Structure formats: structure tokens, C-alpha cells
Amino acid sequence: MHVAQYLHIGEQRDSGRVMTVCAERVRTVAESVGRVARLAGGLRSLGLDAGDRVAILARNSDRYLEFLSACAWSGLVAVPLNTRWTVAEHAFALEDAGARALLADDALADSATRLRELCPGLAYLVHCGDADPGEPTWLRYEELVASSAPMPDAYHGGSDLFGVFYTGGTSGRAKGVMLSHDDFMGNSISTLATHRAVTPGGRFLHVAPLFHVADLAAWMMANLCQATHVIVPAFEPAAVLSTVQRARITDTMLVPSMLQLLADHPDAADADLSSIRNVIYGASPMTDAVLERSMELFPNAEFTQAYGMTELGPVATLLLPDDHRDPVRRRSAGRSIVSMDVRVVDPDDREAQHGVVGEIVVRGAGLMSGYWGKPAQTREAVRDGWMHTGDAGYLDDRGYLFLVDRIKDMIVTGGENVYSVEVENALARHPAVAACAVIGVPDSTYGERVHAVVVFHADVQAPPSETELADFCRASIAGYKVPRSFEFVDRLPISGAGKVLKRELRATHWAGHERRVH
Amino acid sequence: MHVAQYLHIGEQRDSGRVMTVCAERVRTVAESVGRVARLAGGLRSLGLDAGDRVAILARNSDRYLEFLSACAWSGLVAVPLNTRWTVAEHAFALEDAGARALLADDALADSATRLRELCPGLAYLVHCGDADPGEPTWLRYEELVASSAPMPDAYHGGSDLFGVFYTGGTSGRAKGVMLSHDDFMGNSISTLATHRAVTPGGRFLHVAPLFHVADLAAWMMANLCQATHVIVPAFEPAAVLSTVQRARITDTMLVPSMLQLLADHPDAADADLSSIRNVIYGASPMTDAVLERSMELFPNAEFTQAYGMTELGPVATLLLPDDHRDPVRRRSAGRSIVSMDVRVVDPDDREAQHGVVGEIVVRGAGLMSGYWGKPAQTREAVRDGWMHTGDAGYLDDRGYLFLVDRIKDMIVTGGENVYSVEVENALARHPAVAACAVIGVPDSTYGERVHAVVVFHADVQAPPSETELADFCRASIAGYKVPRSFEFVDRLPISGAGKVLKRELRATHWAGHERRVH
Secondary structure: OOOOHHHHHHHHHHOOOEEEEEOOEEEEHHHHHHHHHHHHHHHHHOOOOOOOEEEEEOOOOHHHHHHHHHHHHHOOEEEEOOOOOOHHHHHHHHHHHOOOEEEEOHHHHHHHHHHHHHOOOOOEEEEOOOOOOOOOOOEEHHHHHHHOOOOOOOOOOOOOEEEEEEEOOOOOOOEEEEEEHHHHHHHHHHHHHHOOOOOOOOEEEEOOOOOOHHHHHHHHHHHHOOOEEEEOOOOOHHHHHHHHHHHOOOEEEEOHHHHHHHHHOHHHHHOOOOOOOEEEEEOOOOOHHHHHHHHHHOOOOEEEEEEEOHHHOOEEEEEOOHHHHOOOHHHOOOEEOOOEEEEEEOOOOOEOOOOOOEEEEEEEOOOOOEEOOOHHHHHHHEEOOEEEEEEEEEEOOOOOEEEEEEHHHOEEEOOEEEOHHHHHHHHHOOOOEEEEEEEEEEEOOOEEEEEEEEEEOOOOOOOOOHHHHHHHHHOOOOHHHOOOEEEEOOOOOEOOOOOEOHHHHHHHHHOOOOOOOO | OOOOHHHHHHHHHHOOOEEEEEOOEEEEHHHHHHHHHHHHHHHHHOOOOOOOEEEEEOOOOHHHHHHHHHHHHHOOEEEEOOOOOOHHHHHHHHHHHOOOEEEEOHHHHHHHHHHHHHOOOOOEEEEOOOOOOOOOOOEEHHHHHHHOOOOOOOOOOOOOEEEEEEEOOOOOOOEEEEEEHHHHHHHHHHHHHHOOOOOOOOEEEEOOOOOOHHHHHHHHHHHHOOOEEEEOOOOOHHHHHHHHHHHOOOEEEEOHHHHHHHHHOHHHHHOOOOOOOEEEEEOOOOOHHHHHHHHHHOOOOEEEEEEEOHHHOOEEEEEOHHHHHOOOHHHOOOEEOOOEEEEEEOOOOOEOOOOOOEEEEEEEOOOOOEEOOOHHHHHHHEEOOEEEEEEEEEEOOOOOEEEEEEHHHOEEEOOEEEOHHHHHHHHHOOOOEEEEEEEEEEEOOOEEEEEEEEEEOOOOOOOOOHHHHHHHHHOOOOHHHOOOEEEEOOOOOEOOOOOEOHHHHHHHHHOOOOOOOO
16 A cells, blocks of 8 residues: 555546645645655655655644655655654654654744754755745755656555654653554555545545644545545634634544634634534543533534554544444444454453453554564564553443553552543533543552542633532542542643643652552 | 454454354354364364465355354465366366365365365365265364364464465466455455445345455455355355345345346346345446346345456455446446556556556555466566556546456457447347347458357347347447347356356357457
8 A cells, every 4th residue: 555645546536626725725636746746856856765754843734745745655754743842852753763854834943943953864954834944054845846856656655664653742752653554554444444434525624733643544534535635734723613614624633622622612602513524533532521512513523533542553443423322332432443453451461351441452454563763662562463552441342442541540549440531521521620630649548649630611700619529520430539639720731632741740749759650 | 454353353342143144054253253263273283384275165155254264363375266167177276276175065075076186285175065075084174163172363464365366267277366364354444445335234145156256355344344144055046036035135246147137037026125235246347237127126225336356356446326326437347446546558558548448457455465376477467566457448537447348358340449348238238138248250351350149038039130239239339349240149158257258259259260369
């Protein structure tokens, strides 16, 4: 399989179709194919060889998609970088991957300039923004496209690397996940075979960051469905609401925190979002309350939840639209996609019985080719062909996967295991609670104590007391799971992928203590 | 990817679901998993090693499916043999593949006994029928299953061989097409991602022979959809009609000649075939007349045409249900599945313009791992990553593929190229014509002459004359395409895959002549 194949198929079917819409820029299939072929030729003519890593540090744009396609076309290996990381983190990833070139846009140009100093292996900076980078040593993306001869598709594919995707920003030193063309496409095709959550020939809105493999998988599914890509530079609720209406968007992928912010936005009430047929959501669990509000916001949409991780290419399970009608199943992450075998094992890798919590392990199409330059960590993560996800969960007797926590986020209090998601679900139903995160904090009596970090809705006049919140939780969960302490904040720290950074929340509480990860 | 994965997923979701129905035998998922594990253990305990080839010569049955699964489970390579071949052809394939064991059922037991004499490498015969084979040296399938310890899934997969599929019965010496787990499953998953022509949790009727990869692909799609397999031993119209009604079949795969025989059967008029939601058809082009009658026969069915070949794993294009509503597109083979790039090239491998006939070439997920033991023929067929199909066709400006002929079946008459399918389509619309085949025969004036072999409906009282048929054709096709000679027969010679054997039809006419293949 070959990531750039969609361009050939697109050209064969309708070269005049719109391929990308990015603000005022509209490109047809024919234009996109030509630009990708010239960008590929331009990058290779710099002296970059097949297999060389080329990184990109940019907000979402049509050029981001062209760049990914040009890498696949020419055999270069794409390294998308998380725009929210620090310069030190970027430098680590660039050095680790041995990247020889970096593309950066206006918003990240300053970082890129510093990275060139920090990373001697970085031979080229390419400015892919619209403003003048002000640095004469930068190459200009549009000049590279305009001045280069198109190269024919080199047809790299199969087990050739498509990209190295850095992950682990929330858990220490980043690791580069290697995904081959077959890994990445095999997973997207399997996801589509399980449920077609993209409208053929539709208009897909890219809101989630393209540096994260979740939206990249959506990009590939949309490519396979010959859909048009509509791109906003980053998540901004008002812009998303207006773009959906203006472009009559049919499908999109969002993370739960985005859905919540859209529902909370003052423009939401008057927005006509009826064109949306599919909302794929995932990357982190969603509370029932947010799911219900999201379904009201998108009246004609079918909701599909995807669970996975970069190492899985990325999708492992889907919660299908029909499953959302079941009050129990809608709390699950759904069932394995057609190419994936998903199981739960105990610490000795023995399969757990239905209903018993253990570590989720996965094998099938999409499983990474390994961590870049880290064979030992690859062997530790992928044992006997099974990716050990580090997620705790259980399967019911129909194969539905219920996530209970990251294994490291599980709270052990007085000998009882408490899964933070369950407590968060209970707490989030309180009408004053806009968002919350539950963590374990050190406790002299219980070892760890259940602690809740809470954000109230902005319009709450009289916030509930700690006692009131605890009583509210006690009505739906066991006493030992109820938070024993609270913290009220204006916002939660969120990762680029929309996950709450519990490590950050825990940091102050655990200073001076050593936390055992279970 | 791993062909036997569906068993694990099936067990996780509902081990009590019915997996196979074969006459009176009904097996649940749990039974099937246990039997496959024991058959796998039994075969391996004979001394067969991973990678060894094990052939099967049998009509369709639940055991056929268990055998295929047991090969995947244990790492053995399945070699399904065409039941319609001669003993000499079987012996060639067994020797060519170096098969160490052969399974055969009641209908093929005599052949198997002779094959054991002809093929010294054949160490074991396993009788997978219900009658007593009468040969004490035969192993008994059910005894092997009952007496063997289950082996754990060895998880062969990826680029490991799943099977060697012999093809080319219609064009000389057979070649063994190697399909790996990834080839075979990648193609089925891609077909499903393009269009879900199997009902999730439905009941799939296996009518077409399982030795042909077309029905095997349907088997895999049904596995991915967690469907029940209902199996009839071979195509017999009355049995198919009654099984559909009794088992409330939801989906099936048929070849055009079967559809025609079903529509012609006296039981068809009273049969309630309303449970069928999907009919996948393919393996050879279908005339408009047969398609229309088939649509009447299955009133609730969506029709999906698949075009491909064993070497493609097997599907390359699908004509989707909606496409059937378009009078022009319904004559095409549809468009490429999501993982396949399908093009038309001239004899120098340059891409042809839209509308220009050339050879169809294909690359993507499913492309064979090569011909068994034939690297030179593999290189000849797969050039630069493109499988050269030997089929002639053209693409329209929306990527629809129109098959015009096997390149070797194209008729060159008076300097004009005539594609037999077009003439057959015209002729088949005549109400008296039940089936027809058009070939080129030697002609002293024109080089080749368009010649039609015609079967009339059984109830035709006054068959039309040659002149009447020629005039009928002239109303819809150009004069040089109209048959100049006719031949009236009771039935056409048909291959195991349902294709008319034009080589046989041509044989008598070309005795003493040398035919140039264009």
C-alpha cells in the first residue's frame, strides 16, 4: 500500500474536484497532484534521499497535507512535531530522529530559528507560512514548489516508513513511533471497513491537530473516500462553528474537550450544524454529559468513538453509532476494528476473564514497526506480537472494551483500586461542573487519596461546596471512590491531543514523595 | 494480519453464535474454534511443518472452511484444487506445489486414490467426506479432529503464505498464485471498506466453489462481519432456491452463469428470495439481460459486481449498487477498491487516455506474492509493481473500468478490433437466446471472422434464423461487429469459475491454423 495512492485515484476520477480548502485557498485534485510532485522533486533536489527524515512544525494547513503526501511520493519520512511542545522537546525529537530538514509556518518560525542553532543536523529550514520569515537562510515553500520540476511518484510503500510520530509528551521522554505505509493505511482501511464514518465525496473538516495521528488517520480515511479536506489552522470554537456552516461540512473528528468547548460557546445555540453527518471523537474518554450535549449540537450526526494510540496506527476499537443508544455500551470504547484483536491480560500476560480489569493488549493491522532507534523499548512494549497499551480496562461478554484508566493513573486508596474515569463521570454530571480530573495524591492514612480538580461553568453564581460535590458523587459511586479532597481551577492543563495532563496536576502534590505506578 | 483472527474475535463476542451450517450439521463459534485447533494440532502431529503445503480436493462443506482456518492457525499452506480438473491436472498442481498431504471428500475420493499413486510426495490422504473411503490407508478427518490435542494458534500471518491457488485452467499449464495472509486479508478488508456487501451478523450462502478465490474472499468478508456461513456442496439451482428460503440467507456471491440458471429454473417464480440483501457477482461479465432478470429474482437485494483475478487477491474493482442505476456505468466493472490503483496501458506500458482500450494493470493490497516456483513468470506478470492482467479494457473520465475482453479473446477482423463482450451483449438481448459466446474463427478474407455460439431457451418453439439474429445485432452494434457465422449448441463449456471456455470453442475452428494473440 502507498500513502500517496489517493492522488492517482483522485486524478483518474475527477481531476477538477476540490481537494483542499484552507481559508481563501482552494486547490483542485490536479493542482494538488502537481504541487505534491513538485514539492517532492524540490525536497529531493536539496540532496535529501529516500528514507531521510523531514520534520514539520506547523499549525494545520493545506500545505501540511501536501507535505505529508510529498514525503510518501518521494520516499522521505515525515516527522510531524507537536506544536505545543517546548523548544527543548522539539530539539530532542529532531535530534532523535536525525531530521535533516524542518518545515515551519509563521506561528512556529521563532522556534524553528532556535532549533536550527540547537540541532546541527538540520541542514534546511523551509518556511511554509504566508508571512516573510525575515531570515534569508530559509527556503520558501511556495518558491520550492514553483521552481522545482515535478518528480514521478517513486512508489515507496509497503513496509517502507511513512512517518515517525513522537508520542509520550504526557509521560516523560518522547519516543518516535515508526509507522510504515502498510501500518498506517492498513489501519485506516480497516477502520473504514468496520464503519464508514466519512461520507464518500464529502467535505471533511480538520480541526484536531494534524501532528497527531488521530487526525492523520481521518485524513487518510477521507482520502480513501475521495473527500475534500477543509482545514482550520487550529481549534477555535467560533471559527469551527462558522466553517461548518459556510463549507457545509459533512464529517469531522474532534476530541472531547473540543466538543465541550463548542457546546459551551455562545454562538452554538444559533449555529446550523445540520450538514454534519459523522462526528468521530476519541483520543480520550468522554463523560456522558458532554456526549449528550454534543448530540444535541449536531442533530444529524452519527457519533463514532475511536480508541487507540499512535503505536496502533492508531485505531484499535470503534464505538458505533448504534452502540451509543445503549446506556451501558455507550460508556465503552466499543469493539475491535476488523483487523484488530484486542484483549485484556493480567500482569503475567494471561488473558483475563470477561469483566476483570487488566492491561489492554492489541495486535493487528496498524501495529507500529517499532520505536525509532529503541529496540529494547519496542520489545518491552510489543511482546509476542501484542502491543501492551498501558491502558487498564475490561471486556464484557460481547467484546465491548471498557477503559478504566491509564494503568499509571489508577488510584490505590486503602487497598482499593479506584479508576479516575468512573469518578470523573460521576462528578461531571453535577450541573455546575464544566470539567474535572481525578488523581491520586499522597495520603498518610490511605497511601493515596482520591482528589478532584474541578472547573466550574463560567456562569455559575454560587459554586457548590466540597461537601455538596462529595454527596453528589456518593449517590452514584461507592464511598471509597468519592473524592476526599478538591481543588478548584479556571482550566485544566490539556495536551496537544486533548488529553488532560494528569502528570502536571499530580506534580505539586507528589513533590518529595515517590509514587508507585501500579 | 492473520487469517484465523476471526475465530478469536468471534469467540470474544459470542461463542454460542452459529458459525457454520452444512446440511444438518450446525457448529457454534466455540465448537469451530475447538475443531480448528484440534485439526491444526492433528495435521502438525503427522509431521507436517509450518510452510508445508496441504491440498484439498473437495466440494464445499463446513470442513473445507475448518481446513482453511486450521492451515492459517498452524502455519500450513492451503492448496485448494479445482474439482473440475482432470486427474492429470491435479497431479501437476500437487507435484508443482510439493504438497505433502491431500484432503478429499466422497465425490473426489477416487481421484485422490489415483493421485496418491501419481504423486510420490503425497505422504497423507485425509478423507473429509461422510462415507467410508474403503481405503485403510486414509486418515479420517473426524478421527483426526477427535483424537488430536488442540494446538494454540501459532499466529503465522503478515507475509507468511496463507495459500497457493492454482489458476490458468483456461489458458494452458496452471500456475500457483501465492497469497500471504496480508495479501488475502488486505484485499478483503479493502473490498469491505469500499462497500459493505455483507450484512454484519448475517447469513452468507456459499454457492460458488470454495476452491476459487472469489468465494474465499467472500468467506473472509463474512468472517470480518461475524456472519454465519451456510454451505451447499455445489451449485444446484433447486437446492440454492430452497436453502435461501429455509435459512433466510442475507448475502451471497454468484457468478453470472449461476444467476442465469437460477432465473431459468421452474422453482424461481414461486420462490421467496426477499431475505437476500446483497448479491455479489463477478468472475465474468454479465449481459444486461441476465442482470435485469437477476434483479427481479432478488427483489430486496443490492447488486455489487466485483472484477479481479486470483493474482489480485482477488478484487480490483467494484460496481456499486448505485452504479447499476446508470445505463452506461452498469456495463462497466466499476471503479477501483480503496487500496487498488487500476490503470490501462498500451503495449509499451504507457498510460492510455480515457476511453482508449489497452491492457488493464493493477497495483495495491492483494497483489500476489508471486507465482509459486516461477520467478520468471512472476517478473513477466508483475512489472514495476503493476500486475498485468491480460484483460483489455478502458477507463472513462470518472474512473469506471470497462472490460472489453481478454486480450487473447479480442477478434481482429478486416483490421478492426472487435471485443466479444460487446457482441455477446447485443446478441443476448434477443428473447430466444439463453446464452452465447462470441469468438474469432479463421477467415480467408478477413483474417478472423466474428462467430457466435448460441444456446436457445429450452422453451423456444421456432428458433430464429442466422439472418434474423444478425439483423437483431445490427440494430445495436456496428456492421463489422455483427457475427458472420453461427453455431447452435445445447450448452456452453464452462470453467470451474463459471467462465465460458472460449479456448475450447475455438479449438475445432483453429485446428491446422495458428492464431496470433494480439
